[in-house]
Amino acid sequence: MSLTEKVDKRAHILSVAEELFAENGFDGTSVRDIAQLANVNLAMISYYFGSKEKLLEALIEDRAGYTLGILEELSKNQTLTPWQKIDHFVDFYVEKILNNFRFHCIMSQQYNATRSPEIKELLINIKMRNLDQIKQVIAEGQKKKVFRKVDVELTMASVFGTMNHITNSKALYCRLMKIDDTDDASYRKKISPRLKTHLKQMLRAHLDIKNEE
Amino acid sequence: MSLTEKVDKRAHILSVAEELFAENGFDGTSVRDIAQLANVNLAMISYYFGSKEKLLEALIEDRAGYTLGILEELSKNQTLTPWQKIDHFVDFYVEKILNNFRFHCIMSQQYNATRSPEIKELLINIKMRNLDQIKQVIAEGQKKKVFRKVDVELTMASVFGTMNHITNSKALYCRLMKIDDTDDASYRKKISPRLKTHLKQMLRAHLDIKNEE
DNA sequence: TTAAATTAAACAAACGTTTAAATAACTTTT
DNA sequence: AAAAGTTATTTAAACGTTTGTTTAATTTAA
Numbered sequence: 001m002s003l004t005e006k007v008d009k010r011a012h013i014l015s016v017a018e019e020l021f022a023e024n025g026f027d028g029t030s031v032r033d034i035a036q037l038a039n040v041n042l043a044m045i046s047y048y049f050g051s052k053e054k055l056l057e058a059l060i061e062d063r064a065g066y067t068l069g070i071l072e073e074l075s076k077n078q079t080l081t082p083w084q085k086i087d088h089f090v091d092f093y094v095e096k097i098l099n100n101f102r103f104h105c106i107m108s109q110q111y112n113a114t115r116s117p118e119i120k121e122l123l124i125n126i127k128m129r130n131l132d133q134i135k136q137v138i139a140e141g142q143k144k145k146v147f148r149k150v151d152v153e154l155t156m157a158s159v160f161g162t163m164n165h166i167t168n169s170k171a172l173y174c175r176l177m178k179i180d181d182t183d184d185a186s187y188r189k190k191i192s193p194r195l196k197t198h199l200k201q202m203l204r205a206h207l208d209i210k211n212e213e
Numbered sequence: 214m215s216l217t218e219k220v221d222k223r224a225h226i227l228s229v230a231e232e233l234f235a236e237n238g239f240d241g242t243s244v245r246d247i248a249q250l251a252n253v254n255l256a257m258i259s260y261y262f263g264s265k266e267k268l269l270e271a272l273i274e275d276r277a278g279y280t281l282g283i284l285e286e287l288s289k290n291q292t293l294t295p296w297q298k299i300d301h302f303v304d305f306y307v308e309k310i311l312n313n314f315r316f317h318c319i320m321s322q323q324y325n326a327t328r329s330p331e332i333k334e335l336l337i338n339i340k341m342r343n344l345d346q347i348k349q350v351i352a353e354g355q356k357k358k359v360f361r362k363v364d365v366e367l368t369m370a371s372v373f374g375t376m377n378h379i380t381n382s383k384a385l386y387c388r389l390m391k392i393d394d395t396d397d398a399s400y401r402k403k404i405s406p407r408l409k410t411h412l413k414q415m416l417r418a419h420l421d422i423k424n425e426e
Numbered sequence: 427t428t429a430a431a432t433t434a435a436a437c438a439a440a441c442g443t444t445t446a447a448a449t450a451a452c453t454t455t456t
Numbered sequence: 457a458a459a460a461g462t463t464a465t466t467t468a469a470a471c472g473t474t475t476g477t478t479t480a481a482t483t484t485a486a
Contacts, residue, residue, distance in 0.1 A: 009465095025326040027240035031442060041467055046443060105325055111381050112318055113238040124385050131389075153389055154375065154411035161378030162371040168324050169370075171333060172340050176366055198367035201426075205418040213414075222431095244476060254433055259477060 010048050013038050014059050022102035025109055026056060053116055056106075060119065063103045064126045075133040082141030086207070089134060090199045094163065098188045098195075101167045108164050131156055141207065148212040155206065159199060166191060223261050226251050227272050235315035238322055239269060266329055269319075273332065276316045277339045284346040295354030299420070302347065303412045307376065311401045311408075314380045321377050344369055354420065361425040368419065372412060379404060 016038040020029040031052050035042040049055040074080075074088055097104050107123065114120055134156055141147030166173060174181040179190055205211060229251040233242040244265050248255040262268040287293075287301055310317050320336065327333055347369055354360030379386060387394045392403055418424060 022325070024328065025238065025240055025322075027238055028326055028328070030440075032440080042442095043444080043468090044466070047465075052442065108381060109238075109322065109326065111385075112235075112383070113241060113322065115237065115241070120384060124388060127382070127385050128388070150414070151407060151411045153386065154379075154407060155415070157378045157382075157386075158371055158375040158411075158415060161374030161376070162367065163374070164378060164381075165370045165374030166367075168321060168377075169340070170325070172324075172337050173366065173370075175337060175341070176344075194364060194367060198364045198371075201363070202368070202371060202415070202419045205421070205424040206415045208418070208424070211418040211421075211424070243474075245474085254431095255476095256434090256478080257432070260431075265476065 009040065009044070013040060013045060013048060014062060017055055018059055018102050018106065021056070022105040026106070057119060057122065060122055063100065072133055075136045082137060082144060082146055085137045086203055087200055089137065090196055090203070094192060094196050094199070097163045097167060098192055101188070104164065104167050108168060138207070146209055147207040148209045150207060159203070162199060163195070166195060222253065222257070226253060226258060226261060227275060230268055231272055231315050231319065234269070235318040239319070270332060270335065273335055276313065284343055288346040288349045295350060295357060295359055298350045299416055300413055302350065303409055303416070307405060307409050307412070310376045310380060311405055314401070317377065317380050321381060351420070359422055360420040361422045363420060372416070375412060376408070379408060
């Protein structure tokens with residue numbers, strides 16, 4: 001038994017479930033798959049979580065918690081200019097998504113496919129709160145006359161969408177960039193600086209008041 | 214029996230499968246679900262397609278075919294300026310994705326989750342070919358000194374990513390825009406002009422050689 | 427009359443979940 | 457500190473469904 005298994009069996013099951021859900025989807029993963037890879041008895045999943053669906057809920061609640069705090073802090077920060085906040089936001093989010101790409105695969109997967117109203121509500125609330133924080137940053141920039149008028153929701157859709165697209169289309173971009181498709185780490189390492197640069201550059205042009213029409 | 218059912222049973226099954234796969238995912242849809250909603254006998258699916266997986270392959274091949282031709286034509290068009298091509302491309306793609314949102318839900322779903330190498334290869338090839346066409350448009354604009362130097366792959370990721378995000382996060386944007394969540398048609402009608410305007414505006418700023426750093 | 431299309435029934439395998447018995451880890455009592 | 461009692465954890469086996477697919481008989485069309 002490895003260290004992580006000993007420390008907290010519940011957390012270990014969550015981590016294995018995350019891996020399998022991201023790889024094969026929620027419906028494509030059986031509780032037996034999870035139990036086997038986690039080296040625990042099948043019944044332990046019901047014992048700890050109640051059901052497969054509640055296991056997914058537990059996973060989402062566990063992983064989605066910590067983001068909001070950092071965004072709130074960034075949004076309220078008085079010493080940074082709006083441009084600096086945008087850059088920090090991009091850096092933070094790219095790191096976050098690339099480091100938690102498994103979870104983000106599950107999120108975008110579940111967004112449309114879930115038949116659980118609880119999970120749907122959970123996901124919408126998480127996104128709404130994150131969106132609100134960034135809205136404030138853009139609004140501040142517009143008030144200070146450094147950002148032009150833009151469609152805030154769709155601007156955010158472009159930022160989130162770019163990142164989702166990169167994590168979800170790994171196979172495609174690995175082929176384009178001639179990276180080994182099976183090596184997650186080197187993909188993240190190669191794509192991370194490119195992604196940060198691209199998003200900052202695009203947002204700089206897109207938000208700049210000089211490009212007001 | 215409705216008209217579509219009589220005309221071509223195979224096509225009718227494909228259409229019902231598309232609807233259910235988009236709604237509940239591939240693994241979340243049983244062949245019995247499809248047979249029931251399509252009003253055909255269960256065995257007809259094996260009879261026409263061989264298996265559930267081959268039904269998905271048939272669906273992808275059927276739906277993905279027609280896009281490439283239009284893009285090739287646009288890319289090779291001699292009378293349009295690069296800026297006009299970008300605008301046409303945005304208009305075409307937004308219409309296409311919103312009108313075939315069910316299929317695009319399946320595409321982005323399958324991108325990561327599929328365990329079938331055939332389907333994975335199919336999806337990568339489709340995207341690669343589409344990407345190549347747009348690469349040529351951007352390259353032409355750069356050669357003519359109207360576009361600045363950008364990360365072409367990631368610029369495309371932003372365009373595709375924005376559209377995917379909008380189709381996949383329907384529930385969120387319906388809430389933001391206070392549209393009835395269950396009414397697909399009015400969502401598409403409301404989001405379509407906004408999406409076109411936003412993408413054109415963003416690309417105009419992003420690609421403009423005046424914003425060269 | 428021959429081939430194609432359609433049917434109801436059955437197949438084994440896999441699914442999520444539950445059971446009841448066994449073991450381990452603590453508490454309390456002696 | 458040992459024994460007894462109590463709760464928490466773990467187990468193998470079984471539950472009833474649902475899964476994708478196939479069969480063999482029947483109807484329809486050419």
